Amino acid sequence: MSLFIVNILDGLVTGLLLFMLCSGLTLIFSMMGVLNFAHASFYMLGAYFGYQISTYVGFWPGLILAPIIVGFIGAAVERYGLRRVHKFGHVPELIFTFGLALLIEEVVQYFWGKSQMAFEAPGVLKFAAFSIAGNAFPAYKVFMIFIAMGVFLVLLYILTKTRIGMIIQAALSYPETVQNLGHNVPMIFMGVFGVGTAMAAIAGVIAGPVLGTFPGMAVLLGSIVFVTIVIGGLGSLWGALVASLLIGWLQTFAAAYNLRMADLLVAIGLTEPVDVAQSMLSDLWTLTLPQVGPILPYLLMIIVLVIRPNGLLGKRET
Amino acid sequence: MSEQNTSMAKSSASAQPLVPIKSALPWLAAIAFLLFLPVVFPSGAALTIMNQMAMTIIFALAYNMLLGQAGMLSFGHAVYMGLGGFFCMHLLNQVEYNELYLPLPLLPVFGGLFGLFFAFLIGSFSTRRAGTVFAMISLGVGELIAACSIIIVVFFGGEEGVSGDRTMGPEVFGFDFASQQEVYYLTAIWLILAALGMYLFSRTPIGRIANAVRDNEERAEFLGYSQRNVRWISFCASGFFCGIAGALFAINFEILTEENLNLATSGSILLITFLGGVGFFIGPVIGAVVFTLLQTVLSLYTEIWQLYLGILFVLTVMFFPAGLTGLLAMHLRPWKLGKIGLLANPYAKMLAPALVLVGSGVALMEILFHARHASLGEEEMNLFGITFNSQDWLPTIVVVAIGAGAFYLVRLLAPQVKEAWDMANHAEGQ
Amino acid sequence: MNRFTKSLLGAAFAGAAMVGSFSIAHAEGTIKIAFIDPLSGPFASTGNQGLSHYKFAAEELVNSKGGVLDGQKFEIVAFDNKISAKESLIQLKVAIDQGIRFIAQGNSSGVANAITDAVKKHNRRNPDQQVIFLNYSAVDPALTNDKCNFWHFRFDANADIKMDALTDVMAANEDIKKVYLIGQDYSFGKAVAAAAVKFLKAKRPDVEIVGNELHPIGKVKDFTPYARKIIASGADAMITGNWGSDMVGLGKAVIEAGFDNPIYTYYAASDGITKTFGEAGEGKLKLVMEGQLNPPVSDRAAAYTAKFEKQYPDYDIGQPRIANVIEMLAKAINKAGTATDMAKVAYALEGMEHDSIWGTKVVMRASDHQAIQDVHILAHTAKDVTFDFDNSGYGLRAESTVKMASADSATTCKMKRP
Structure with a gap:
């Protein structure tokens, strides 16, 4: 039971981290109608900038500065790249962001090399906040939960309660009308893209010390991020939240419990071969849940898409 | 599937010349050129790279049957080439250990059929919709099968992959395919056959309707064509030719690994096809040749070749969305x-x-x-x-x-x- | 197709034609060793580190001493295989075309399996240009057992030998009662787990294996759930064969979750890993490895390491055995009296006894071409470290040594000799 509680908390951290990426991505999708393949690359840039700044002035300034830098880079990408490609259609847009993801990975390797960076959590948070049956829960993870929650609440407040949020929401659905009312819609799009990438960068800075800062970090998270927003329903902020938490817990629990396929097969009435290693089906009999954990989100996505192409909470046709 | 279409093409050719004589000339020139190449570059490495190019060309052309002709963006297309290749590798091992009678030159037919089979199976649900849904399902399927290749060791051989020996089959006209030169000619013949097949497919009514579905699904639907079936058929045909490429890979390298199925391979074929130009039949050919050259030659000279490739790709998408071929076609x-x-x-x-x-x-x-x-x-x-x-x-x-x-x-x-x-x-x- | 596409086709194939014309100029009269390993992509730092050690060893141990035979020098020619089996086979062909007869490779047992298979086929099909495969790092036991062949030589201790040595040391530690095994889900990870179970059962039947699991390789973002299980199992030691970011991720997660016992590993040093662990790994990380840098075994070894560190400040001697590869190859060529007849060189290398710069005797066992040598258990520490890794102040210091580990271990190899 105590292990269960720890896993719930760990899954929450993973899910909220995922949500910081997904919320930005899903806003960008609502706006431009295109999945930004390079979104996780901005997360990686955030981690690297955060690391670089932390080597000069420490972790905290990095947490503020890195997202701002990445936000400006994101805005520039929208202004000079995506806007240009937009007129060619959706497929070239998707391919552009795909190419951008490859390019950013190469650029990161060009400047920082291929090894893992020694990005450390700040000293003040290097203690165990509490521990459950010997399992320590680091203070840093508590901090991650608060940051992620904070970002979500601020975002929600801006989108629903402020004037600028209203204009953004209107621009997402009726760009021409909003343009005719005298608002600078291209500017709004650029701003939303910048803010979305900056949020990915915040996630990068806080995840860098825990999940590692290395050139493969974007790829490792990249496709999971799309999977999450596709499951949640493209364009739906609440859908992204639900799907992020779902995936976070799914992955945590899949890794935490060694359910064996053999038990399942025996339960349905099959008998385990005496010499499993020599059997043609040895892979099936020795399969465990942690082995297949990372592919479960993909499986879930395929099932959701086949049954409900709009995703769990999505309203619009993808 | 494609044989059927090819024969369809032939029967309608009598009424209205589908392939004018003028069009046959470049093909003859290409055949002559392919036969002539090993005379100029006889070294084993050059032959290996040319074989690699030939396979990439087939794979890229097959990919473009989806991306260029049917407007379907797939992020997991390595699966069909890889699965075709894995099955062929197992067939080769059957030839070696269980004395199955199978002349090596016929192996690509089986590779194609395996590719077709899986495309048929997966296409049955993934081609229901176009656009983002199709792209995301292809990504998911790609990840799933790549992950399976590590888990299902009996079939995929884990990360070591499956290897075999191509020379164990019956000799064909006195060739045992031990030398790289013989393999080159085998690959070249299949390159011509596959490219011709895909070219003719694009000329058949079904190929044309695929274009119509790409441009406007609803209008095609109102004309009485099921957009879903058209996509499915295109997908199957593409799977067939991917399988051929996979079989040639098995013959050439005598090993298949997880790498043949993974996302990086799927991504690079997208890159190759787009770089060459999706709007032209010849585009993927140019993309494949340029990419293989860049990958093999550039990496000898510089460590940051992937950075150059990334820059080239992004610039191409931004400024020449029609690819290298589009750049030339502008003239x-x-x-x-x-x-x-x-x-x-x-x-x-x-x-x-x-x-x-x-x-x-x-x-x-x-x-x-x-x-x-x-x-x-x-x-x-x-x-x-x-x-x-x-x-x-x-x-x-x-x-x-x-x-x-x-x-x-x-x-x-x-x-x-x-x-x-x-x-x-x-x-x-x- | 029209005139235009036809000329395009021509242009395309003209491009293809260029392929055959490339070649790199090499100094004449040298003996070339092809180094086929990742020089770009995620594993490039390991590859480049190995390459610099090869270049350094060739210069330091052979060329500066007058070369081999009648003064021929060693030359290391680098080929980037991007850690792909397919690319490795292409680069192997390119290397052979350039007249190179010695192939060195080490990163990834998957690639090594592909190369050893290709070398075997190549040597059978082309008896006039045979090659020798010098495997300096790939440790899958199968390479010197079921898949062994005459042209393959392994200079590293294989996964079984390392586990044999490791469990010798663990068996002597009475504090260890419960062991947790975790590894990457592929041939090497499975080999490590199987060997650990086998040896622990034989040497310490009282030790309980409280966990034995595999996780997907390179796909786990967050190792925390695994760490929770390990803590909850009450293990007082853990064994893993993880490498790269999987090693860092697992190690950091386990330590962060409060694990305070030894973590026995194969590859948790250098390439940024030592630096990333830093203080957190002190007293916990233990590596099993051949070759001892700290404390230096001799003045010669110290001078060699110091000179390397000075020349390549960003790299470390993460794979000390490379020095053995170069020295033993030079000896074999001298003994065979030829650098062109590969069968003679291979016979000279077979069964060779060599006094390594790292203070151990190395025997290239004739029955399976597996090098037998001292294997050390090294501790990740900052205390008394003469040569650190990643310029971090932390390095590996020898804690215990198993002399000529597994010298009499059995092999299933049935070597076919020409």
């Missing part, structure tokens, strides 16, 4: 108008500064990279035949100055090129 109109000569002069003027600009960009990146990552005692670097110390500021300053000069010249000459371009594209009397 078709001036040529037809007989005004291509007008462009010669400004192009020649532009050539030198443009090359210098690219060269100085490359030099700058190489110097910075070397300065950052070189080890002590190896500060000397060699660039374009000049040796210097990368830790000095002087070379960087010189390169930046040269680059700035070249940039200025390019800016200066750009209006001239634009003017000549407008002139060359302007038909008389318009």
Whole structure:
């Protein structure tokens, strides 16, 4: 039971981290109608900038500065790249962001090399906040939960309660009308893209010390991020939240419990071969849940898409 | 599937010449060229690279049947080539250990059938919708099968993969396919067959309707064509040719690994096809040749070749969405108008500064990279035949100055090129 | 197709034609060793580190001493295989075309399996240009057992030998009662787990294996759930064969979750890993490896390491055995009296006894071409470290040594000799 509680908390951290990426991505999708393949690359840039700044002035300034830098880079990408490609259609847009993801990975390797960076959590948070049956829960993870929650609440407040949020929401659905009312819609799009990438960068800075800062970090998270927003329903902020938490817990629990396929097969009435290693089906009999954990989100996505192409909470046709 | 379509093509050819005699000429030229190549480059490595190119061409052409002709973006297409290859590898092992009678040249047929089978199976649910849904399902399926290749060791051999020996089958006309040269000719023949098959497929009514579905699904649907079935058929045909490429991979490298199925391979075929140009039949061919050359040759000279590739790709998407072939095809109109000569002069003027600009960009990146990552005692670097110390500021300053000069010249000459371009594209009397 | 596409086709194939024309100029009269390993991509730092050690060893141990035979020098020619089996086979062909007869490779047992298979086929099909495969790092036991062949030589201790040595040391530690095994889900990870179970059962039947699991390789973002299980199992030691970011991720997660017992590993040093662990790994990380840098075994070894560190400040001697590869190859060529007749060189290398710069005797066992040598258990520490890794102040210091580990271990290899 105590292990269960720890896993719930760990899954929450993973899910909220995922949500910081997904919320930005899903806003960008609502706006431009295109999945930004390079979104996780901005997360990686955030981690690297955060690391670089932390080597000069420490972790905290990095947490503020890195997202701002990445936000400006994101805005520039929208202004000079995506806007240009937009007129060619959706497929070239998707391919552009795909190419951008490859390019950013190469650029990161060009400047920082291929090894893992020694990005450390700040000293003040290097203690165990509490521990459950010997399992320590680091203070840093508590901090991650608060940051992620904070970002979500601020975002929600801006989108629903402020004037600028209203204009953004209107621009997402009726760009021409909003343009005719005298608002600078291209500017709004650029701003939303910048803010979305900056949020990915915040996630990068806080995840860098825990999940590692290395050139493969974007790829490792990249496709999971799309999977999450596709499951949640493209364009739906609440859908992204639900799907992020779902995936976070799914992955945590899949890794935490060694359910064996053999038990399942025996339960349905099959008998385990005496010499499993020599059997043609040895892979099936020795399969465990942690082995297949990372592919479960993909499986879930395929099932959701086949049954409900709009995703769990999505309203619009993808 | 494709055989059927090809025969359809032939039967309708009698009524209306589907393939004019004029069109056959380039194919004959290509055949002659392929036969002639090993005479010029007989070395084993060159043959291996040419084989690699041939496989990539088939794979890219098959991919473009989806992306270019049917407008379907797949992020997991390596699966069909890889699965075809894995099954063929197992067939080869059956030939070796269980004395199955199968002449090697026929192996690609089976590879194709396996590719077709899986495309049929997976296409049955993934092609229901186009656009993002299709792209995401293809990504999911790709990840699933790549992950399975590690888990299901009996079939995929884990990360070591499955290997075999192509020479164990019956000899065909006295060839046992031990030498790279014999394999080259086998691959070349299949390249021609597969490319011809795909070309003819694009000319059949079903190929044309695929274009219609790509351009406007609803209108095609109202014309009485099930957009879903059209996509499914295109998908199956593409799977068939991917399987052929997979079989050729098995013959050539005699090993298949997880790499043949993974996302990186799927991604690079997208890159290759787009780089070459999706709007043209010949586009993927050019993409495959350029990419293989870049990958094999460039990586001999520079460590950051992937960075160059990434830059090239992003620039292509941004400025030439029709790919390299599109860039060349832009000159078709001036040529037809007989005004291509007008462009010669400004192009020649532009050539030198443009090359210098690219060269100085490359030099700058190489110097910075070397300065950052070189080890002590190896500060000397060699660039374009000049040796210097990368830790000095002087070379960087010189390169930046040269680059700035070249940039200025390019800016200066750009209006001239634009003017000549407008002139060359302007038909008389318009 | 029209005139235009036809000329395009021509242009495309003209491009293809260029392929055959490339070649790199090499100094004449040298003996070339092809180094086929990742020099770009995620594993490039390991590859480049190995390459610099090869270059350094060739210069330091052979060329500066007058070369081999009648003064021929060693030359290391680098080929980037991007850690792909397919690319490795292409680069192997390119290397053979350039007249190179010695192939060195080490990163990834998957690639090594592909190369050893290709070398075997190549040597059978082309008896006039045979090659020798010098495997300096791939440790899958199968390479010197079921898949062994005459042209393959392994200079590293294989996964079984390392586990044999490791469990010798663990068996002597009475504090260890419960062991947790975790590894990457592929041939090497499975080999490590199987060997650990086998040896622990034989040497310490009282030790309980409280966990034995595999996780997907390179796909786990967050190892925390695994760490929770390990803590909850009450293990007082853990064994893993993880490498790269999987090693860092697992190690950091386990330590962060409060694990305070030894973590026995194969590859948790250098390439940024030592630096990333830093203080957190002190007293916990233990590596099993051949070759001892700290404390230096001799003045010669110390001078060699110091000179390398000076020449390549960003790299470490993460794979000390490379020095053995170069020295033993030079000896074999001298003994065979030829650098062109590969069968003679291979016979000279077979069964060779060599006094390594790292203070151990190395025997290239004739029955399976597996090098037998001292294997050390090294501790990740900052205390008394003469040569650190990643310029971090932390390095590996020898804690215990198993002399000529597994010298009499059985092999299933049935070597076919020409």
